[in-house]
Amino acid sequence: xxxxxxxxxxxxxxSIPLAELAPWALFxxxxxxxxxVFVSADQGAFSIPSGNAIHEWVHDGRHLLGYPxx
Amino acid sequence: MTARAFxxxxxxxxxFAGIAAFAVGYFVAEPxxxxxxxxxxxxxxxxxxxxxxxxxxxxxxxxxxxxxxxxSRHNQRTWGxxxxxxxxxxxxxxxxxxxxAGVLGRIGALSPxxxxxxxxxxxxxxxxxxxxxxxxxNPPAIGNADTIGSRTTEYFVFMVISIVVTVLSTMLxxxxxxxxxxxxxxxxxxxxxxxxxxxxxxxxxxxxxxGDFPADTLWYFRRASLITSATMWAVLGAVLSGLVGRxxxxxxxxxxxxxxxxxx
Ligand SMILES: [Zn+2]
Numbered sequence: 378x379x380x381x382x383x384x385x386x387x388x389x390x391x392s393i394p395l396a397e398l399a400p401w402a403l404f405x406x407x408x409x410x411x412x413x414v415f416v417s418a419d420q421g422a423f424s425i426p427s428g429n430a431i432h433e434w435v436h437d438g439r440h441l442l443g444y445p446x447x
Numbered sequence: 448m449t450a451r452a453f454x455x456x457x458x459x460x461x462x463f464a465g466i467a468a469f470a471v472g473y474f475v476a477e478p479x480x481x482x483x484x485x486x487x488x489x490x491x492x493x494x495x496x497x498x499x500x501x502x503x504x505x506x507x508x509x510x511x512x513x514x515x516x517x518x519s520r521h522n523q524r525t526w527g528x529x530x531x532x533x534x535x536x537x538x539x540x541x542x543x544x545x546x547x548a549g550v551l552g553r554i555g556a557l558s559p560x561x562x563x564x565x566x567x568x569x570x571x572x573x574x575x576x577x578x579x580x581x582x583x584x585n586p587p588a589i590g591n592a593d594t595i596g597s598r599t600t601e602y603f604v605f606m607v608i609s610i611v612v613t614v615l616s617t618m619l620x621x622x623x624x625x626x627x628x629x630x631x632x633x634x635x636x637x638x639x640x641x642x643x644x645x646x647x648x649x650x651x652x653x654x655x656x657x658g659d660f661p662a663d664t665l666w667y668f669r670r671a672s673l674i675t676s677a678t679m680w681a682v683l684g685a686v687l688s689g690l691v692g693r694x695x696x697x698x699x700x701x702x703x704x705x706x707x708x709x710x711x
Contacts, residue, residue, distance in 0.1 A: 390559060392551050392552030393551055402545050405545060408541075418603075434530060436587075437524050438531020442532070442584070443583070447590045
């Protein structure tokens with residue numbers, strides 16, 4: 378699975394090159410931030426899409442997880 | 448150890464974290480949310496302290512039903528809550544896993560499982576605990592609808608400051624540790640974090656829209672909020688560091704077998 382561990386089966390902990398990590402972090406980071414924004418702030422501080430369906434549906438979670446709701 | 452292996456395990460850990468947070472939230476926090484909503488509805492006719500919108504009576508509390516969708520309380524406290532905790536749990540699971548992948552082998556002599564657990568612990572302090580101390584969670588019935596924009600901005604600005612200062616403090620702790628030892632390193636890192644965050648907290652605007660909301664319900668709700676997020680991050684950290692630790696020991700034994708085979 379990894380070349381770094383195979384080369385050094387000692388106590389040395391392998392690290393993952395940041396260049397290898399960057400595309401994963403960028404892609405998933407964007408997705409995750411989008412999901413968090415929808416649950417925490419959308420149709421409260423701003424509304425894309427307009428309406429209040431998302432806000433109403435995740436309402437209790439928004440309060441409970443500490444985000445300003447209303 | 449690859450980024451992909453971390454991410455997959457993070458999503459799985461986040462799924463468990465979301466389910467656990469829902470279970471705790473449902474039993475510990477929902478009764479308080481209901482009490483708050485009952486309070487809100489019983490005070491709706493009275494001159495409301497928390498609504499100063501132009502047209503009196505347009506603000507309808509927890510259901511902002513200005514002709515919009517209405518979700519039943521039953522759906523809000525079951526499927527709605529589950530949706531929220533799962534989405535946040537899985538999103539956080541992936542983020543924590545990728546951060547853990549990034550710091551792997553870069554935090555002193557910590558094993559992969561240990562450094563992953565440290566990321567989850569510091570993550571909870573930076574993302575939840577410290578922002579909560581400045582801008583604590585509020586139940587329905589508290590909050591002026593006119594300030595929701597500025598309150599949301601302030602909350603996330605303070606959270607971002609907290610995250611950035613946590614990263615800088617960790618880097619400082621590691622740097623100092625290299626020269627003066629672990630004790631001094633920890634002291635420097637924690638000291639920097641506490642001092643900068645207290646100053647930032649003093650400079651950021653205060654939000655107080657509690658009015659005459661009952662203090663006992665407010666405290667029970669806020670405590671329940673902390674318990675719920677602590678559950679989410681604890682399950683996330685425990686499952687993820689367990690999975691990462693197992694992955695590492697499996698890869699080590701494969702590597703050891705290969706080395707043995709090569710030596711024969
Ligand atoms: Zn609300």
